Structure formats: C-alpha cells, structure tokens
Amino acid sequence: MGRFTLLYRLMLRPLLQRPGRALLILFAIALGDAAVVAIDMAGDAAAGSFRSSMESFTGNNDLEITAAGGVPETIAAQLARLPLDLRLSPRIEDHATIVATGETVPLIGIDLVGEANGEAAQRLDQAGLRDPIQHINDPDAVWVAGALGKAVGEKIDLLINDQTRDYTVRGLVPDTAKLGGDAILMDIRAAQQATGKSGRVDRILIKTPRSGSFDDWQRQIRRALPAGIMLSPQGSATAANRRMLAAFRWNLRVLSYIALLVGAFLIYNAISVSVVRRRADIGAVRALGASRNMVLSAFLLESSLFGLIGSLAALPLGRLLASGAVGMLSTTVNALYVSSTAGALRITTGSVLLALIAGMGVTLASALAPAREASQVPPTEAMARGRREYEVRIERHRDALIALILAVLGAVAAQAPEIAGKPLMGYLAAMLFVGASALLTPLVVHAVTFAGAGLMRRLMGVEALLACRSLGGSLRRTSVLVGALATAIAMMTSVGIMVGSFRQTVLTWMDAQLSGDLYLRPAGALNADQHPTIAPRVAERIASVPGVESVARFRAYEIEYQGLPATLAGVDIDLHRREQSLSFLSGRPPVDVLRELAAGDNALVSEPFANKHHVKAGDTITLPLGETRPTFRILDIFYDYGHEAGYILLARQTMLKYLPNPAPTNLAVFLKPGADLESTRAAVQKAVAGSDLLILSNAVLRREGIRVFDQTFAITYALEAISILVAIGGIAGALLSIVMDRRREFGILRFLGGTGSQIRKLTLVEAGLIGLLANATGLALGFVLSLVLIYVINKQSFGWTIQFHWPVTVLLSSLSLVYVATVLAGIAPARIAVRLNPIEVVHEE
C-alpha cells in the first residue's frame, strides 16, 4: 500500500497538477491507436466480414456447382436423376440497376416451383413469398427487399444488361430472409430470360443427405460432372474473394500502424522528458532506499496508465474515424475487387483487444528505454541539482554507424521474395530504414544546428542563434521530435510518390490502352466483378455506321483460378489496326504477339495475374471453361492496372470455341481517319437505339479512370493526414514542454534586455527549425521508402509495375502545408513563453 501511496505522490499527482502535458500524451496515444482501430473496424465492415451479395437467399447447403460462362441447366437434370437424394437449387446470379436511383443491386433467380416443395417451402413462407407459383409465368414479376421502399403491385424499372424494362413488385421479402438488404428476386426462368442466360444457370447449390461422409458425396457427384464443371463447398466464391481482399486489408492495416508509430516517438519523447525532469527526485528517492526495479516499475506503471486510458479513448474515436473511412473502403473494394455492401460498424471484443494491445503495447515499448534510464539514476544525482543541468548523452557517431548497418540490412531485406504471399521482408526493410533514419537524426541535427548557427544568426538574428544552440544542446529531445515528424512526413512523401507514380503510370497506360475513339458498355454503375452484356447485333449495327472503321468486341467472365478470382476475357484481334492497345513485359511488338494469340489455344495474362499465380511466358494454364478444361500456352504478360485479380486474355474466336455466348460486354469503336467524332457518335447513338448503353469518348473514359483511381486512394490520404495530425499535435505538446523546461533561459534573456517579441521569435524559429529538419529528413527517408513501396511491397502484394515519378506539385504543397502547420504549432507555446514572469522563473531555479 505504501508503495502505491508513493507512486501516487511522486508519479500521478504531478501529472494531475499539470494536466495539459498528460492530455497531450494521451492525445498522441489515442489518435494513433484510433487510426488502427478505425481501419480495422472499417476494413471489417467493408471487406473483412465480406459475404458475397450473391449469397442472398441461399439457405443451408453443402456444395455448389459453378462453371465459367454458366452451368448448363441439363447438369441439374442429370444430377436429379442420380440415386443420391440430393436437394438441388439452381440459381441465376447477376446484377440489375434500379433506373430511378441508379443503384446496382444483386439480381437472384431461383426456381420458385422447385423451392415451393419440401423444406424449402417453409423458407419461402418465412420470406413472405406466399403463393409465388401463381406468378411463375409472369416474366415481369419480382420480389424485393423491404429496404427498397417498394409496395406490392408497384412498378420498378430495372436495367439488366443493356435492356431497361418495367417489372412489377409481387411481394416483399422480410429482412429475416437475409436477402442482402437490397437484392431483387425473380423466378429462374424470368431471370434467365432477362439476363440472356437461356439454358444456363450461374450456380447450383446442393444439399446432401445427412448419411455418409461429405467427401464421399463430393466424389460421387464429381464423377457425374463434365471436366470443366467445378464442384466446391458452398460459399467458395466468398472465400476466394476474402482471400483476394486479404492483401488489400493487410496493406491498409500496415498503413494504419504508421500513425501509431509516429505516436510511439512522441510517447518516447514525453517519458524521456519526464525522466530528465525528475532526475533529482529519482536520485533522492533512490538515496532514501528505492531499488532500481521500483523506479523502473514506477515509470512503466505510469506508462501503462497512459496506455490504458489512451487505448480506451481510442475506441470511440476509432469508431468515429471508421464511419468516415468505411465509405472510402467500400468504394475501393467495389471499384477494384468485388461487389459488396459495407456491413455495420461494431465495437467488438476484438476491437477492444486490438485497441488495448496496440495502444498499451506501443506505449510500454516506447517507455521502456527511458524507464530503464530512470532506474540507472544514481542516488548522488540528488546532490547534483543546481550545479549543472543534466544532459542526456547521445553517442551520435555510434548511432550513425548503427544506422548505416540498419540501412544495409534494409537494402538486403528489400531484395528478398515475399513470404506466404505477403511482402513481410518489404515491411522489414521499411522498418529498418525508419530505424536507420531515426538513429542518423542526432548527427544531422547536431551538424545543422552547430554548423548552421552562425549563418542562421546572420540571416535571422540572435534568436536564430539561440534557437539553433538550444535545439543542438538538447539533442535527444530534438532528435526524437524531428524523428517523429520526419517519420510522418516520410510516410506522407513515400505514399505520395507511390500514388503519384502509380497515377502517372496509369495515365501512360491508359494512353496506350485506350486506342479506340468511342467505348460502349451497358449503362449502370459497374463494379470490378460485374460484366453485363450487350446484344450481339449491336456491334454489327455500329460497324455499318458511316465513319466507323471497325468495332472490337470484348467479353469478360469472372472465373476462379487456383482458389482466387480472375477475369477471363476474349477480344477481337485486328492486326491491321493502326494502334494496338497492349504492351508487354517482354517488349515484343504487339502485332507479333497478337498474331500468335489468334493462331490457337494461346493466352495472354496480365502482370498481377502472373505475379499472383507465379506463371510466366511459355507456361501453360488449364482453365475450366464451360464443360471442358482446355489448356492454353501463355504467350506473354501484358501491363494492366484495371483489375487487381488479374486478366487472362484469349482471342475472341478461341473463347467462343469453349464459351459460345456471342454477347460482348464492351465495345471499342475505331473511326476512319478524318471522321468527325461528334457526328459519328450521334450516328452510333442512333444505331444502338433500343439498347441502354453508355457511349463514352476516349477522353471521358480516361477521366473516369482517373476519378476511380483518385477515389481508390482517398483512404491512404486520410491515413496520412491522421499521422501528420498526430505528429503536429505531438510537436505542439513537445514545444510547450520545451518552453516550460527552458523558462529559466527565457527569464534570463528578459533580464539581459530581451523583449517579448524576441522570445516569441526564438520559440517560432525553433519550431521552424524542427519543421525544416523534419521536412529534409522526411523527404530523404520518404524517397527511400517510396522505392520500397513501389518496387517491393506493391510488386509483391499486387504485382503492378509502377514507373517512378516525382509528383513535384503534390509534394511541394503538402510539405509546405506540414511546415506551416509545424510553425503554427509553435504559436501557443511562444505565447506562453512571452507571458512568463522572468523574476519568478529565475527565482525558481
């Protein structure tokens, strides 16, 4: 009990007496930790708890049958004839756009007749589909979720593929049916007709009898299926998508830890200052009988308390930040990966544990070194008071040598391959470079503040000289502050360079990729995994429009390859076209590669696909297409930045051999030389009347691409902003503590004739110097980290080749903004410094 009393009196009570300092430490912990909690929570809502919207109204089944291009419905009939007592639920799974709102929702077609028998009838009844059979011959009948706000009998305009049609709401599905909130249900026949999938279904769900083992059932069913048809446990697509999203979430999570890392620097600084300030007290307590362990424990307990309160504060703050982040994450997931609806944000036991482990872990780790230092204070320190200020020694040359070793290790780690699909060595390299920079900072600070002091005095007067000397004199504190801000700036710079480089690469790629003059696709918002089709006759009609030279048809299917989603596409090859849209890693001329592609069972794969599945030119891949499993030779790998899951590209004729559906998903129109774009576009518009298509010019499509790109990276900017905010907040707090620690010096300056404005200038020059040093160090570190991000982490996570590019304007403006913010952070401490009473502060000492 006595020890706790001492702990309260010596550690906690001083904190309560100066709540401002304690609040700033808590702010750094809470905001850094909140960023981690927010990203975890928002990631979980947007992607982590990902459940494919196609899992709506599936019920409890064991297996599913799928096939690229759809499963022939005869398969269901064949399986029904087997003496296996299976319950089969064939389904159409597509998307429809509600014309009135522009919202794209899942469209599910189920066999209402089949489902009305047996145990499924109960589910239908629970779902509110009473007596649905009376509408099975009505191709316009739909059942919608209550969330859509429609009444029974009301009309609803739906755009399915390229056709808009009036449908009638025949029933409302209650939320208990887990329809997915906003999905639309149809009878399977009507759905097949509406989606142009006559004779095929997208999935057959299978419920096996309870008797016998699952593997036995799987073996027996597989025997009855053609080679290209895939049999897997129900929800495999969801699992595959989850696996695909894992890398995205992983990288995002790592980015969120940066704010915590910046917070760690500031916690380290705060505890260090606290130790330095209390050395005499520690010495006295040691002289009175406190052991080293007691001192160590006291400081660690104090840090734990900060960690605990900061972590608990991080939960509501994280929840607040998550509500802003979840929208951004959903947009990215939909644009880049797969259609999904963000779930609800919840503070779960997991998020509480994460907040506590991350917050307290980082706080304790940051406090360990200063706490150990406190425990080393000899009892004689108590007698040293007033003789000379204690100065923390920094072995800057030794630290610089360690920095060099860390940098070399970082460079080595950056060369290592990924581990279990994750760029772990890339992260290690980044951490080693951050460590190297932190250890090199004292040498840089010392060199600049001492070597530059004379010049600074000539340029900015005595205040600059005093500021330089003061910063150089408290090297550890200055180094930690510069290190914290530099780390945040480095992250901002590196992500800025990476995103800027990526943007420039995508722009260059789009220049080459978008060689057509007009592009057509079904109207309605599209996610990465949606491929609505265009009626085959449309391409022919467009080709006959005067001014049109040729039309290239593109057809895409979502398939699964090695347990991961991928896009299979077939494209018209025209070797006589002026510009070919693909460019290859091999550097081969596109015409040569495309000529070979047209020649037989050959394929091209995109760079992300090649990296994800470790394939290269010359390898073969076997794809389940329709009912067969043909093998294709990979001719080359092409650059692609459109789809993270990756593309497999076939010649259209080759694809039609296996998937005979001729409807394309996109059309590229090439105009004759000299043809007028606007008048030809109007003629094309007229030619496609009756089909609801978007006709986009090359320029518009390019703009749209960049808009989606910028939207995708909005979350990274938000995370960077949090890191910078943590750093600036920390700097403000640290400057304040510098002012409090140096009040004697300010007092003496007033005695020696210094004015209030000179004291203010001195404090602001210090803030400016910290900002300048941090900007310079952060820019250098950021450049190195951007190389790791571009050439190691991005490459190993997503497989994209990004050309390095300096986004000068973005960097200059953001660095200037941070610099100004740092100087502004000095205003409040400067005001306090000016208001200090010189007599009091000199007398105190």
Next chain:
Amino acid sequence: MEHVTRDYAAEGERVRALNDVSLSVGSGRFVALVGRSGCGKSTLLHLAGAMDFPTAGHVRLEGLATDALSEPELTRLRREKVGFVFQSFQLLNTLSVVENVEVPLLLAGRRNPRPAAMERLASVGLAELAHRMTHQLSGGQMQRVAIARALVHGPRLLLADEPTGNLDTATGNAILHLLRQIREEQKLTILMATHSAEAAAIADVVIHMRDGQMVQD
C-alpha cells in the same frame, strides 16, 4: 526609491516584501544590502533594475520613474543602463563563454559584438577561455563570465544578487575585489544583495534589511 512598497499574492494571501522603503543611491556608489533570506533584498534589486514595479511609491533611475515607462522603454532602459549578476550565474549552457557575453549586445541589435565581448572577457581575465562551453568552467570562472556579460553593454547600474553565494570564500573574495575594481575603473553604481557581513564590508555603504524594511544605514 520613494516610499516603495511591494506586495505579492501568495496562495491567496498578500505578502509584503518591501514596506515603505525610501533610498537614494548616488552615481558611482557601491551599496550592499544585507539581511536574511526573505528580507526583501532581491525584491529591492528587481525594482531598482526595472524588472518589477512597486505596489506603492516610485522608483527613479537617473531621474526616470520606471512606472511611467512603456514596456519597450523599460526594455531599452535595461539594455542600456542596467546589468544583472545572479547567485547561480544563470549562464546559457548551450552557448560558449564568448557567446554568452555577446547575448545582451545581440539582443540590442549590435551587428558585430565579438570585439566588445572579447574586450570585456579580457577585463575579467577570461579571454583565453572564450570558446569553452560554460560547463567546462569552475564556479568562479562562471561568475566572472556573468559579470562580463552584465557589463558588456556599458551599464550605469550593476545589480548583483548574492554574487558570492555559490562560491567558496577565496573565490568569493576574488569576485568581490573584481566588482570593486570595476566600480573604480568605470565609475558605475553597484547595488549588491548579500547575507554575508564580510562580503558587505567591501561596499561604500551597507544597508541592513529586515522584514521588508531598512533597519540601519
């Protein structure tokens, strides 16, 4: 000083540090204020140096009433006419010896303060230590630097608050002799607070203080 009273508020209570003190110090005089801790010596020095203002009464420095001056005028007054020496030296640890001496000149906007600072250091016998850091000096040397700093801008009044309080007897005596020598050479006025009668003996005039009042001339 005319009927000067100075009150402070401490923990809600009013504490009288100086009580109706009147004192006139002629130019070139060396005056010692002697008394126990808390008797009002330092308060009197702060008032004399225009660092603080009386609750009642007036302080005039070369005829100028400090309470009638604006903040910039007070700063100018301190810069031009007053020098301070403290018991605990109050050097700036991050600056070298000569840089410490240069500070008042730099604050006043002097462009090239080095020759004046070196000259002043030479006058206190520390020219050869000019480029050392302050923590490399002994206590006596530190106080010499502090004296050089207090005199570098040529003040008319030197205020010394327990200048020997942190020094051993021999070093303290050397500092007192240095102050006396400076007074004689430069004809400046020195007001020194001390609790030591021996130290006070070097002054022309000794004023004893008790409970905020002068008790004996």
